[in-house]
């Protein structure tokens with residue numbers, strides 16, 4: 311059983327230590343090449359230690375992925391920052407995330423002023439992330455299910471981010487992009503993936519531009535347009 315979520319006193323010595331470490335993490339992300347000041351400010355605002363088990367909270371501000379329930383991970387902060395930067399989020403954007411996991415990336419997107427939709431396939435993670443996001447005052451719209459099919463009810467999206475490794479670029483997600491919308495998705499085998507950014511240029515089937523970025527390692531995207539279980 312995961313620990314119950316209790317909100318800490320923001321003035322406690324522990325919280326002051328976390329705040330200091332969070333500032334240092336932001337400096338580290340900047341030194342590793344994250345340039346978008348708004349993204350860095352969002353990282354300074356979101357308490358990552360609240361999204362991991364208390365036994366791991368001391369490691370929350372290391373630039374590493376950490377285990378969460380169901381054998382999944384909260385992505386490395388640099389990875390979250392890179393994906394967020396590639397999405398070029400503006401306040402008011404409609405953004406879809408596939409793989410809510412801990413809820414941390416969703417919180418970052420809310421912090422940037424986006425209207426956030428996020429899908430998670432594991433009910434336990436869906437429940438847990440919903441609780442913590444709500445306690446912290448973030449209001450994304452969440453759903454439990456297979457995110458490879460997107461969420462047509464709210465489409466089109468200004469940007470879509472997939473936070474698990476896909477075998478191919480999910481076509482359904484491309485088709486839920488707005489014109490000039492961006493899909494950020496890691497694609498590869500189960501060992502490593504290349505970060506892709508697909509930008510929709512127009513209404514036509516071929517109106518997509520593809521850019522490739524560096525190599526990352528994600529947990530697998532499992533679903534109809536992902537890996538089979």
Ligand code: SAH
Nearest residue numbers: 384409411412415430431457473531532533
């Ligand atoms: N964005 C998350 C990263 C979690 S790891 C965070 O900030 O913590 C990726 C998540 O994607 C896992 O929780 C996994 O269960 C989920 N996932 C994998 N395939 C999925 C699918 N088809 N639909 C929705 N979620 C999926």
